[in-house]
Amino acid sequence: MQGASLTDEIAISLSQLIDDSQATNRRDPSHSDLDFIVQKAELWDVDPKNQGRNVGKAKRIRAILYWSLENDIKKGEKLVKSVISVVKASGGFRENSINYTGREQIENLMQAFKSTGYILTIDGEIQPVILDNLSEKEMSEALHTYIRRAKQGIEDAALVAGTGKDLMEAVAAYIILKKMGSYPTQANFPTLLGQAFMMVGSATPHDKIDSNLPEPAIKRFERALYELACSINKLRNKEGTGHGRPFLSILTKEEALSAIESIGLVAEYLFNKLELNS
Structure with a gap:
């Protein structure tokens, strides 16, 4: 997977991608999966879960990414890349998977990436955008x-x-x-x-x-x-x-x-x- 970026729009869209609070069944990635990638991105200290707060996956990731936007965008971008990777590995971008996140959520994240120098494909790949193919x-x-x-x-x-x-x-x-x-x-x-x-x-x-x-x-x-x-x-x-x-x-x-x-x-x-x- 190529690099990733972090903006307000990406923080919101990415948290919605893993939100299963309204779903009939729980979807992966699990909180345990998120524990690993949050620690890998060196953001465990600002994780609401580590602070003893009982929050859902969406609020948890959104809070960490908002902190990163203000304080350490490099770590936040690392987390963005890792979340997309774990969602992809869990089948979140495959329509026939029990962990499929939903077309609207994926398209929202794709749109959020569009102005960052990268594009997110429908199957969860991050690729560099060709500037000549963009509108002014x-x-x-x-x-x-x-x-x-x-x-x-x-x-x-x-x-x-x-x-x-x-x-x-x-x-x-x-x-x-x-x-x-x-x-x-x-x-x-x-x-x-x-x-x-x-x-x-x-x-x-x-x-x-x-x-x-x-x-x-x-x-x-x-x-x-x-x-x-x-x-x-x-x-x-x-x-x-x-x-x-x-x-x-x-x-x-x-x-x-x-x-x-x-x-x-x-x-x-x-x-x-x-x-x-x-």
Whole structure:
């Protein structure tokens, strides 16, 4: 199974997926099954069951995921992936299974995943979404999700699943596509990024500066963002995403974390400028 994401909508839909409180018969996964995956995700301390509260499976998982959204999204995403895996293993996605969760519940969760950069199939598989197959609105939502995760230092957010692009390249291409209707697929990264900066009215080091005129301080900031993005691009793991790391292996974990968060910073700034100029 590929990666997973966590949003408010996913937290609600996933808890509904395992809710059997109104069902005639109890369905797996059981509370015991949930014990194991909650502990594996290192979320046992915030589990209502561990705190002595008598709650159903849906309320239990929803409470843990809401805590994760505010405090530790990485652990929450790990739990999302595990819950879907255990539901699938229990037959929850098979219509002829006694543990089938229901088509409406599955479709609600599928819809919740749609704007996260991943898709959930009807049989419970998580796959990377192909951005080119999304509508403009869905593509924007998916990129916003990647940006949010990058700012939180989540490593896989640096690479856009299902593409050969890193997040910064994907955002630059989206801006040019939105403004021009197409983008130069063969352009190198500095050129592509420079075009995106220009189209949202941001400065780059290549702009001519009139030394006789005062320049707003924000322009220096924008040029620094451009240089930051280009320097991070130099750190990319050119071996490809299949090697598990978006950056060169010589980087420490702390250096890679700073690079990921910086990608989120630059990408968010460009997106905000795009929305202001739209």
